[in-house]
Amino acid sequence: MIEFSAAEREEFSAQLALRNAELVAEIETKLAQAKTERVAPDAVSVTDGGDKALLEAASGLNLAIVRRDVEELRAIEAAQARLAEGTFGSCTDCGEAIACDRLRAHPAAIRCAACQNEFERRSGGIHGAKL
Numbered sequence: 697m698i699e700f701s702a703a704e705r706e707e708f709s710a711q712l713a714l715r716n717a718e719l720v721a722e723i724e725t726k727l728a729q730a731k732t733e734r735v736a737p738d739a740v741s742v743t744d745g746g747d748k749a750l751l752e753a754a755s756g757l758n759l760a761i762v763r764r765d766v767e768e769l770r771a772i773e774a775a776q777a778r779l780a781e782g783t784f785g786s787c788t789d790c791g792e793a794i795a796c797d798r799l800r801a802h803p804a805a806i807r808c809a810a811c812q813n814e815f816e817r818r819s820g821g822i823h824g825a826k827l
């Protein structure tokens with residue numbers, strides 16, 4: 697188990713809470729936008745097909761962003777739970793301590809840098825999936 701000082705725990709806790717609030721606000725805004733776009737048929741009917749497709753693509757894009765935000769929110773909440781139960785900061789793969797710098801940059805990180813690289817290499821990464 698990784699021991700953090702009270703100050704460090706507080707720092708991570710505050711960082712996670714802030715990001716959590718940001719994500720919730722962003723998700724609510726994006727969902728409200730997507731709803732508005734969908735319940736505005738008048739705006740769609742006066743435009744030509746090309747604009748309509750563009751509007752739909754914009755909604756789809758918003759929803760893709762919302763999905764990504766929800767995933768990040770889940771990761772943040774999981775990190776907050778780990779912080780509460782005292783397992784925060786240890787790599788889920790090798791059990792080693794995740795570097796403090798890495799946690800400061802990504803408080804929701806569940807793997808150390810080495811295991812994350814290995815994980816991304818094995819899963820093919822986002823770039824590999826594009827091809």
Ligand SMILES: [Zn+2]
Pocket residue numbers: 787788789790791792807808809810811812
């Ligand atoms: Zn590891």
